[in-house]
Amino acid sequence: MIVELDEQNFAQETSNGLKLVEFYTTWCMYCKNQRIELEELKDADMWIGIVDADESPNIVQKYGVKGFPTFVLLKDGDKIAEFVGFHTKSQLLNKLMGYI
Numbered sequence: 001m002i003v004e005l006d007e008q009n010f011a012q013e014t015s016n017g018l019k020l021v022e023f024y025t026t027w028c029m030y031c032k033n034q035r036i037e038l039e040e041l042k043d044a045d046m047w048i049g050i051v052d053a054d055e056s057p058n059i060v061q062k063y064g065v066k067g068f069p070t071f072v073l074l075k076d077g078d079k080i081a082e083f084v085g086f087h088t089k090s091q092l093l094n095k096l097m098g099y100i
Contacts, residue, residue: 005059067085
C-alpha cells in the first residue's frame with residue numbers, strides 16, 4: 001500500500017507501527033525511477049508513505065532530509081533509520097529485514 005502524506009495527515013498516519021516513508025520531488029529523475037521500484041511493492045503486505053518535499057517543507061525540515069529520494073523508517077512515529085538515494089526493490093527489502 002502506498003499512501004500520500006502531507007502536513008495534514010503525516011503525524012496521524014505514521015504514529016503507530018513500522019512505517020517506511022519516501023521523501024521525493026517531482027523534478028528528481030532518481031525519484032521518478034524510485035517510484036517504479038515502489039510500485040512493485042505496493043501490493044505487498046507493506047505500508048509505504050510518500051511525501052512531496054516541495055509541498056511539505058516542514059516535514060522535510062523536521063526529519064533533516066537533504067537529498068532525494070530519502071527513505072525514513074519510523075517506529076510508532078520515531079525515526080529509527082534513514083536510507084538516502086535510489087534503492088532497488090531488493091535493496092530496500094534487505095535493509096528493512098534488519099528492523100522487522
